[in-house]
Amino acid sequence: MRQITGYASQQGSDGVAPYAFERRQLRPDDLAVDVHYCGVCHSDLDAVDSAAQGPARLVPGHEFTGRVAEIGSEVTRFAVGDMVAVGNIVDSCGACTACLAHQENYCHAFPTLTYGGSDRHDGLPTQGAYSTGYVVRENFAYAVPPHLDAAAVAPLMCAGVTVWEPLRRWQVGPGTRVGVVGVGGLGHLAVKLAKALGARVTVFTTSPSKADAAYALGADDVVLSNDSDAMSAQHDTHDLILDTASVPHDMTPYLRVLAMDGTLCSLGIPERLDFDPMALLIGRKSIASAGSGGTRATQELLEFCGDHGITADVEVVPVAEVNEALARLRRNDVRYRFVLAMKA
Template identity: 60%
Template sequence: MRSATGYRALAAGAPLKPWNFERRDLRADDVAVEVSHCGVCHTDLHAITDASGAFPVAPGHEFVGTVTLVGDDVTEFVVGDAVAVGNIVDSCGRCDMCSAGQENFCREFPTLTYGGRDRVNGTATIGAYSSEYVVRDRFVYHRPTNLDPAAVAPLMCAGITVWEPLRAHNIGPGTRVGIAGIGGLGHLAVKFAHALGAEVTVFTTSDSKVSEAGALGADRAVVSTDQDSMDAQTGAFDLIIDCIPVAHDLAPYLKCLALDGTLCSVGFLGSQTVDTMNLLVGRKSLSSSGSGGHRYTQEMLDFCGEHCITADVEVMPSAQVDVAFERLEAGDVRYRFVLDMSDLH
């Protein structure tokens, strides 16, 4: 076994405490990664505050680092490679989704980076708020070395979540994309859509974010509480990516779709009611997406390297993880916290 140090919460709402634990010895298809940075996601916040969850919990599922050891059968990576890993570390590899490179939709449910179940020995997976992670090579990705590693980490969750629908809907020059909500997901959706050549509009409830939208690459911003402004967008978009993280009325955004347009909801994944008539007029579609599979994840990282795209982050030492969670819960972040794990090494 391999010794590691990390952080975990012993109960819901409890502060994260350092702990020493063991990672598995490498299997033939494993890669050991020394973790340099790990993003702080709303999913992590939910995991440590949800009283119905399983505890202890050791979070962290969007991270970057350097390969320190590889298994005997690994051919795609060598010691010293700069790599990135997201929130999926294994899948069945046999179903139709896995065969299509969409392991994020694995019929047997993918193995998550923490709180999942190892498909070989049945042990619980332990997250990347830690000094090291051991992961199957299929779920490790080459990281562009021209980019700030701390700012790459959130691409592995927030980034790939919005990249997949953009690519699945063939977004490029001549297409019109709306992004609802500018946060960890939305700010990257704007950057991606702009770099792909689309005409990009941001929907926001805040006047203060209008200028932020332009700085991210949006062509315009619409304040969604202004009814006249919303009415002016009727039928204006081929795709709207809804990154709003709370339950809300979808009807105003469906109205903004053009013929055969799609509203893709990625921010709030709970139950919501949709009036079918809002889909019928214009033959519109409502879809969703989450995380990403192998086929799109490396493509996204390569694209980011080529276009110098990273997340806007605030970096803090891993010892300040509780401060990051407190500020995240208060909405005090633009746009993603990232933990520097070097104080664990």
């Protein structure tokens, strides 16, 4: 087994603490990756809080970049020394219709998660990348474009691909009118990517103070969603809205902003979806959802970001300051994603 050090949940605590554990020995199609940078996602907070209720330790971290340290005997796409990126899915059944369509994120047998899942071969719990190293199947690792900052690439593997899939599914391009609700980890990348695809982009926010930042990201318009007159002026004007808000909220105003046959895609995974059915009915509008991304979309995203020079806006902190980063994330005190530097 491979000896690894990392940071894991603690029973009865809302933080993480140093933790030594083991990774599996390489299988033929495995890579051993020395983790350099790992993003800090809101879902990490939820996972740490849940794990703190029980005795088992959980190592978070599901969007990371690092260098290949060793390869299995059947690996063909990577060599030792390559910089790779890994997201929140590290395996799937490979045989269902979703997997065969390279949509492993919707695997009928449920994908193996980077942490908090179960290995499909030995049944052991998966542990994440708040750690010095990770072992991953070759098919779920991706080449990092060499001219991009590896720290700022890490959040593309979760936040980035989560917004990328619906942008491609609804064929966003020149002339498409896209709205983005919320300018956080997902929202800021939605603005960058939609704009690079050629769309006209409107940011909907409740905070006037975020307007300058939204324009700096590339937004064409910023609308205060708590201003009823401003929202009324937007009725029937958008083809697609990506709603990245994670707290329960009324989606009715955004449905009214959609043009006929428009789609509101909920990405923030709120506890419930609230809306007026009449706002959905009038204009033959749709509510949809999406989550994470499959291998084909993830590779496409990284190539697109390489071609257009797109990365996440990040604040890089030493891994020793992980608990401060988690505490600040609870307060939404970050623009727009924390990334842990795993190397001293």
